[in-house]
Amino acid sequence: MTVTNDDSAQYLIRTVSKRSGVKSDLVRAWERRYQAVTPTRTSGGHRVYTDQDIARLKLLNQATSNGHSIGQIAQLSLDDLKHLLKDETSSTNQSLSSSPISLTSGDKRHLAEDYSDKCYAAVLAFDAQLLESHFENAIVELGSEAFIEHLLSPLLTKIGERWKTGELRPVHEHMTSSVIRSLTYILRNNNPCPENAPRMIVSTPIGQLHELGALLAAIMAELCGWQVTYLGANLAAEEIAAAVKYTNACALTLSISFATDDHVVAKELRRLKKLVGNHVSLIVGGRAAGHFQSVLNEVGVMNIQSYTHFKQLLNQLATDYKATENKQLQ
Amino acid sequence: MTVTNDDSAQYLIRTVSKRSGVKSDLVRAWERRYQAVTPTRTSGGHRVYTDQDIARLKLLNQATSNGHSIGQIAQLSLDDLKHLLKDETSSTNQSLSSSPISLTSGDKRHLAEDYSDKCYAAVLAFDAQLLESHFENAIVELGSEAFIEHLLSPLLTKIGERWKTGELRPVHEHMTSSVIRSLTYILRNNNPCPENAPRMIVSTPIGQLHELGALLAAIMAELCGWQVTYLGANLAAEEIAAAVKYTNACALTLSISFATDDHVVAKELRRLKKLVGNHVSLIVGGRAAGHFQSVLNEVGVMNIQSYTHFKQLLNQLATDYKATENKQLQ
DNA sequence: CAAACCTTTACAAAACATAGACAAAAATTA
DNA sequence: TAATTTTTGTCTATGTTTTGTAAAGGTTTG
Incomplete structure (x- = not known):
């Protein structure tokens, strides 16, 4: 994997706009007014951007929607911007006394x-x-x-x-x-999370009253850049499917932490699959997910194996989603 | 320990207001009159704040609502302010009772x-x-x-x-x-909320899956100065009773918003009463509470009639609690 | 040649700024 | 206790800055 700050990756403004989520006009305005990015030009004068420019615009976009004024942050370095967004957590908290020294x-x-x-x-x-x-x-x-x-x-x-x-x-x-x-x-x-972030619904199926696992999944997904709508526990398949439809979510994560012998979970999973269709990724995790392995296979859901596995899954799905989205736009 | 990083985090006044809970006008007034914060300015004259400013305003806001006069505390350091609030374990709960806000x-x-x-x-x-x-x-x-x-x-x-x-x-x-x-x-x-605040458990009984009412009750009680432990929906009587015991709560609020024809709610209420005894005030509210009126009477619970009624109830119970506590201490 | 891009200029809504006024609450004085 | 002053939050009026968007008219690209 090569990080290209060289000439190899070059994009025109339309592409940059799509990928960063900032409208073309606005990209130019930000350049003109604050020198937020300084693209090179073609011989004819068209702007040519690098991957870093895109990353930069993405961050700026996030930061502005987080309350920062574009005029104030436009000239910050890439690292400063990342830092800004990352540290937002600790700064909203009251205890400022702890030093921000990075621990190993x-x-x-x-x-x-x-x-x-x-x-x-x-x-x-x-x-x-x-x-x-x-x-x-x-x-x-x-x-x-x-x-x-x-x-x-x-x-x-x-x-x-x-x-x-x-x-x-x-x-x-x-x-x-x-x-x-x-x-x-x-x-x-x-x-x-930016406007164009992939969306996800998180819940637990009927009969599953424990929401800790679902909560963890929701938080993780949010930190991975997803736009998550968390619904709490114990929801019928129709309800969850409705939420997926309303939000236009491309993924649905369920937590199953209690092994039951009735067929409720299996039934609900089958119904869910039927309701949401194939273009929505179905993810299931939780202590008792293994107990329903056969159904999971049958329905075709992704089964979370571990913390890191889920994280990989999240990133994989996000990039997949972006790819298909770009394809659709072009 | 002073944290001097993040010159990069810069917010305009609207964001500051949102994060700190202090209205924009008031932020400016506090600056003008007492130099409570001293933001830098943009070239155009707009105020630019840091995360520390936000933290500061948050603390000042808390302190003033605790009864301190802004003029006296505006210039204190961050640490002093924290200290002030930390020692403030004996704040009286004036929040809901003392301000009828007739003017606006x-x-x-x-x-x-x-x-x-x-x-x-x-x-x-x-x-x-x-x-x-x-x-x-x-x-x-x-x-x-x-x-x-x-x-x-x-x-x-x-x-x-x-x-x-x-x-x-x-x-x-x-x-x-x-x-x-x-x-x-x-x-x-x-x-x-102060250390010696009266404690309350809020939940909904088995079969009652709607938690909005319970949530509202919990928030109200917290604003009235109670120390609330919110348990979410759909809990068995034994569980709720256990929570009451663990926290040594003197009140228990349940929300019942769905009228069922089975006897679950009635049974649960009777069991609860038996489990928690007479020294714990049982409060029930919610859309469907009236549906179970006979049980409520039998068990001897307080039935919330309205928003203001619940508020009165909360204040009444709190003063009662303090009275008996003082008596015990003497 | 059409689509996409460029620059310049303009515009409007939202957000900010200052100054001053006002009334309720709190503190002080008579 | 009553009258007063001070404190404090809120509001109004009027002007400026910021910022996203758009129009006009020319140029580049494929």
Whole structure:
């Protein structure tokens, strides 16, 4: 994979506009007024852009929709822009006292484990306030990505296990879901998603009352640049399909964390497939997804194997989506 | 520890207002009169703020709503402000009771209606992003209290009605719940709740899947100075009772918005009463609460009649609670 | 030659700015 | 307690800046 800052990749303004989501006229206006990008020219005078220019315009577009004024940020470097969008999380939080020094991934993992223990203790003690406070601090210290990967994901797994052994009750899970749900606001601020981002619906099918897995999936997808509509738990196939239709989503993620012996889940999955058709990617994850393997195969859904697997899946689908979208536009 | 990074993060006043919860006019007034913040300017004279300015305004906003006079605290450092709020565990809950806002009440109501229409349109169009954006703006413009009373409360009623007529589907309600849930973070932020606040559990009994009412109750109680643990919908009596026990809550609010003919709700209510005993106030509200009137009477629960009724109830219970607590301490 | 691009100029809506006024709330004084 | 001053949030009026969009008319490209 070569990052081309050379002449090899050259685009005209129309392409740039489509890919970045900024209208042609506006691209020119931004150049004229703020020198936001400085494309080279053909001999005839047409603007010629590089991949970096596109990336730049994309970021600028995100940043403006996040509340920054274009005049103020147009001349920032690519790194500064990335930094700007990435740090939006920690800055919306009150505790500014923690230093933004970047930790190594090892440190982060250790720190995350530390937090994980504290958070689990708060869950066990049924202390919602304390739990939220730990989460807030962890997000600031770890950054949203590490927060998800090294803290939230393992924590939810642990909660699931302890729930099975009886150390935790359903109500613990409800409380935790509630706290995490209110945190999505901070997490989302990190990634203001552009207009043309691929859309996804996240929910759980009828009979599946546990929403922690779905919540995690939703947050992850948002951080990967998806525009997610989260619907909560326990929805009928028709309802979920309606949401897919309303939002024009190209992917649908379901979490199945409880193995039932009735045929509800299987039936719902089959109905869903029929309702949403083939152009919508069906993704299923969760502790008990394996229990329904045969149906999953039959219906043709993608089964999430792990944290990283889901992330890959998300990125893969996003690029696929963009490719087909570009094709349609041309 | 001073954080001096992010000269790059620059916002105009509208964004600052949205993030901090302080109206634009007031931001300027605070600057003019007390130099509470000292933004740089664009060449054209527009104010440009940093993330720290936003954090500062957020804190100042909290502190003023806690009873401090802006003139006295405007020039304190960030750390001092944090310290101030941290020690503020004994703030009296003046939030809902002391400000009847008679002067702009008409205007606010009008504004709220305006927003309400926009929000309902967003719900109908199934546009979660737009809905959230309207909510955010409304919170800044109306303030939390009017937001709840004149916007959220009637909006939820309307959604309930339209749901019955079939104009809206269950999935609309789920989406709306999800958006509102993530907003609780902002709403709560404006009203930090004291340590010794009375505690409350909010949920819905088994079979009651609609959580909008419960959500509204939870938000209201938080604004009234309660420390609320929200559990979401559809929980068994044992689970709810466990939460009450864990948190040592002195009140329990349930929302019942769907009239069923089976005896589940009645059974659950009886069991709950038995489980939590007499020292916990049982409060029930929601569209369909009247349908179970006989059980409510039998078990001895308080039935929410209206928005203002619930508010009175909350304040009454809070003062009662404080009285008995003081007695015990003496 | 048509489609796409260029530049320049203009326009309008939204957002900001300043200055000053006003009234409710809070503090102070009589 | 009543009258006063101060504080503080809000609003109005009027002008400017920012910013997205569009029109007009010429040029390049395939």
